[in-house]
Amino acid sequence: MAFPERLAALRKQRKLSQRALAEAVGVHVTQVQRYEAGAGQPTLDVIRRLALSLSVSADVLIFNPDERGPQDDDLKLIFEAVDRFTPEEKTTAKTVLQGLVLQHQARRWAKAS
Numbered sequence: 021m022a023f024p025e026r027l028a029a030l031r032k033q034r035k036l037s038q039r040a041l042a043e044a045v046g047v048h049v050t051q052v053q054r055y056e057a058g059a060g061q062p063t064l065d066v067i068r069r070l071a072l073s074l075s076v077s078a079d080v081l082i083f084n085p086d087e088r089g090p091q092d093d094d095l096k097l098i099f100e101a102v103d104r105f106t107p108e109e110k111t112t113a114k115t116v117l118q119g120l121v122l123q124h125q126a127r128r129w130a131k132a133s
Contacts, residue, residue, distance in 0.1 A: 024058040026081055030074045031056075044073040 021029070031041050031052075038056070042049040047066060054060035062070065071078045079088050090096050102113050 021084065022058070023061075023082060024056050027052075027070065028056045030076060030081070034074060036074075041070075041073060045069045 031038070036044070038052045039049045042052045045052070045066060046069060047062075051060065051062070051066075055062055067078050067081060071081055074081070090099060102110065105113060
């Protein structure tokens, strides 16, 4: 599903009219109509305001579910488990993962040189 369809679906799920969403976001109703018709694209600031008004992350508006997050089912399960960690445990997990990502990038850059 593309952005226009996701926007319209989220608006309808929240039982908002195009006018009500436009007022909440601070744009003219014509803009919301254009976004939903695929005839215009919102700025980053408007995407942020749409996300806030619809109580979703900007990722939900922009990306298909399979475009974000790990595609590997084992990794999904691991990240779901990490999501239940304490804040301190999450910090440790992030540090370890950042170190692995840096190590991976360094190997790629070394091969490219």
